[in-house]
Amino acid sequence: MSRTVAVVLAGGESRRFGRDKLAADLDGRTLLATTLDSLPPELPVVVVGPPRDVGREVTLVREEPPGGGPAAGLVAGIRAALDAGAERVVTLPGDAPAAGAGVRLLLDALDPADLAVAVGADGQVFPLQLALTRTGGARFLEAAGDGAGLSPRRLLQPLAPVRVLVGAAALRDVDVPTDLAEIGADPTA
Numbered sequence: 001m002s003r004t005v006a007v008v009l010a011g012g013e014s015r016r017f018g019r020d021k022l023a024a025d026l027d028g029r030t031l032l033a034t035t036l037d038s039l040p041p042e043l044p045v046v047v048v049g050p051p052r053d054v055g056r057e058v059t060l061v062r063e064e065p066p067g068g069g070p071a072a073g074l075v076a077g078i079r080a081a082l083d084a085g086a087e088r089v090v091t092l093p094g095d096a097p098a099a100g101a102g103v104r105l106l107l108d109a110l111d112p113a114d115l116a117v118a119v120g121a122d123g124q125v126f127p128l129q130l131a132l133t134r135t136g137g138a139r140f141l142e143a144a145g146d147g148a149g150l151s152p153r154r155l156l157q158p159l160a161p162v163r164v165l166v167g168a169a170a171l172r173d174v175d176v177p178t179d180l181a182e183i184g185a186d187p188t189a
Contacts (some may be wrong), residue, residue: 005086006039007077010049010094011063016175022094026180038100048077070128071147071155078137089137093128095174102170106131113162120171127152
């Protein structure tokens, strides 16, 4: 089996949340730790963002510039994973506590595709939930440059990723404090 690395984006400023949402409590764990817990435990993980205690062995990297936005985070994470020898990379946002539930579906789409993106039942694209082969990663990095200030959605359009229907729970993220209460103790519901 080819080596797969997960990239978790954790560098946002949480403006709408009002404080560091990834440190917010979700049933006794931080939101970021809950998201990491949704991943298979044997999967190596790169976390893009400031240093944090996440309760799991991870490689930490920063986007350039720090706070440069989600496309810059994708660039830093994908580059780090490929530099570490990954044959396949899966990406997810740190604020989607059940995002790991969509990992297998995204990775399965990489045969024969080289780039896949999660979509919801309504067709909405979730550009931070990707799977890429080394070739797809190279295409993404070439198109993105440093990624600073780019829209991940617009960046993906010309790359024509395969669209993968992923369950609603895996796509739910936290933007404001009331989202935590709605997700509650079972983020997979």
